[in-house]
Amino acid sequence: MKTIIRILALLLCVLPAALGQGLPDLGDVSQSDMSPQMERRLGESIMREIRADPTYSDDAEVTDYLNTLGYKLVAASADSRQEFNFFLITDPQVNAFAMPGGFVGINSGLILTAQSESELAGVVSHEVAHVTQRHMARMLAQQKQSTVTSLAALAVAVLAARANPQISQAAIAAAGASSVQSALNYTRDHEREADRVGFQVLDKAGFDAQAMALFFERMQRATRFYETNAPAYLRTHPLTYERIADMQSRAHGLPYRQVPDSLDFQLMRAKIKAAQDKPEDALAFFEESLGERKYLSEAASRYGLVSALIRTKAYARAGRELQTLRKALPDSAAVDALTGRYYTASGDIGAASQTYRDALKSHPGYRALVYDYAEVLLRSRQAGEALKLVESRLQYSVSDYRMYELQAKCYAALGRRLAQHRALAESYYRVGNVKTAIEQLLLAQKSGDGDFYQQSSVDARLRELRSLEEETRRESRK
Numbered sequence: 001m002k003t004i005i006r007i008l009a010l011l012l013c014v015l016p017a018a019l020g021q022g023l024p025d026l027g028d029v030s031q032s033d034m035s036p037q038m039e040r041r042l043g044e045s046i047m048r049e050i051r052a053d054p055t056y057s058d059d060a061e062v063t064d065y066l067n068t069l070g071y072k073l074v075a076a077s078a079d080s081r082q083e084f085n086f087f088l089i090t091d092p093q094v095n096a097f098a099m100p101g102g103f104v105g106i107n108s109g110l111i112l113t114a115q116s117e118s119e120l121a122g123v124v125s126h127e128v129a130h131v132t133q134r135h136m137a138r139m140l141a142q143q144k145q146s147t148v149t150s151l152a153a154l155a156v157a158v159l160a161a162r163a164n165p166q167i168s169q170a171a172i173a174a175a176g177a178s179s180v181q182s183a184l185n186y187t188r189d190h191e192r193e194a195d196r197v198g199f200q201v202l203d204k205a206g207f208d209a210q211a212m213a214l215f216f217e218r219m220q221r222a223t224r225f226y227e228t229n230a231p232a233y234l235r236t237h238p239l240t241y242e243r244i245a246d247m248q249s250r251a252h253g254l255p256y257r258q259v260p261d262s263l264d265f266q267l268m269r270a271k272i273k274a275a276q277d278k279p280e281d282a283l284a285f286f287e288e289s290l291g292e293r294k295y296l297s298e299a300a301s302r303y304g305l306v307s308a309l310i311r312t313k314a315y316a317r318a319g320r321e322l323q324t325l326r327k328a329l330p331d332s333a334a335v336d337a338l339t340g341r342y343y344t345a346s347g348d349i350g351a352a353s354q355t356y357r358d359a360l361k362s363h364p365g366y367r368a369l370v371y372d373y374a375e376v377l378l379r380s381r382q383a384g385e386a387l388k389l390v391e392s393r394l395q396y397s398v399s400d401y402r403m404y405e406l407q408a409k410c411y412a413a414l415g416r417r418l419a420q421h422r423a424l425a426e427s428y429y430r431v432g433n434v435k436t437a438i439e440q441l442l443l444a445q446k447s448g449d450g451d452f453y454q455q456s457s458v459d460a461r462l463r464e465l466r467s468l469e470e471e472t473r474r475e476s477r478k
């Protein structure tokens with residue numbers, strides 16, 4: 001299953017490929033540049049595939065951290081109006097990839113390999129630059145008439161790879177896509193431009209701009225040991241001596257700037273490490289880190305230790321370490337969320353609920369607290385309370401598809417079928433899946449419950465989405 005992400009990283013880094021059944025009609029792309037709306041729709045259609053892949057992680061805390069970091073960079077870039085979504089891929093390979101529409105995937109391996117937040121930001125700013133410089137749209141425009149056919153062939157190849165990784169190469173060859181594949185890798189010019197623009201963005205956003213060259217040098221040194229099996233990042237973004245030399249000379253003129261890592265960077269790294277390794281390995285890692293004082297942040301290492309202890313079900317010790325951690329970081333939403341998870345895992349639902357209620361007073365916008373509390377309420381058969389919580393948050397986060405998913409779960413638990421399908425429709429709509437949203441609204445119509453007003457509201461929404469779908473279809477034909 002990792003294969004699909006690897007192929008995506010390899011091929012779709014630049015390619016607005018349309019995957020799956022919902023292959024959008026690209027129209028005659030040779031005639032015109034792609035509109036930002038078209039790019040976004042293509043990105044969304046690829047995201048539908050990625051979200052279904054087991055390596056995709058929707059961990060709210062890491063996702064929110066990555067988006068905070070990413071948007072800090074976007075705000076420092078020339079095109080700050082472009083919409084972006086940064087997301088985590090659980091894959092030990094050092095890689096990151098940008099897709100049309102501003103979707104940027106960041107591998108856990110990259111986050112763990114980066115030795116400072118500025119190093120991580122350096123790679124992310126390079127990806128942001130690929131998007132803002134519209135490298136994908138520009139390359140697509142060069143693909144001439146064969147593009148739509150080639151895209152379809154590639155989509156088939158990638159879907160085949162998903163079912164059976166062994167045949168992926170064969171399928172790509174059978175699709176006659178080898179010429180396309182060679183056209184899909186970023187060109188040297190694109191790499192150079194993403195480096196240059198990414199560097200400016202990194203510097204302007206207040207990170208240590210030297211970190212970019214440092215990180216790439218370290219990767220290049222590591223590559224010698226990899227031989228044929230170069231890290232994925234280097235295969236999708238060929239690294240040359242020239243690129244490194246450019247980075248070094250750019251960094252050369254800058255005054256030295258020490259930029260401390262954010263606490264969230266440290267905590268989220270510990271979270272990923274504790275979740276990704278085998279429980280006993282993670283436990284040993286954080287025990288050693290604390291025992292030998294080998295850490296960048298003691299609190300983050302203890303956070304990792306508690307996470308690992310929860311995984312190994314050593315609840316008594318986890319509880320003691322958690323108290324120490326809470327004293328060190330009394331006002332951390334991430335530590336509150338960890339505390340809630342600890343009580344939930346150890347079976348103390350009452351203490352978990354109390355933790356979430358208190359924490360939400362200080363950190364009402366912290367998504368992980370809302371999701372986890374709602375799940376705890378649902379599990380303890382308090383669907384009505386869970387619904388109240390979700391609906392109070394939906395007023396402020398109208399674009400959060402997971403909040404609608406939770407709302408649907410609450411309605412399902414309450415046996416309200418019309419409302420359940422209506423909420424699911426809104427969830428699908430938020431991820432750009434209008435077709436499935438319409439199907440859910442049709443199910444809502446047939447549900448046989450709900451009063452007159454709810455039914456008319458479903459009818460109105462259905463008309464709205466149908467005309468949106470029609471509009472999209474017309475636009476694609478232009």
Ligand SMILES: [Zn+2]
Nearest residue numbers: 186191194237
């Ligand atoms: Zn690149």
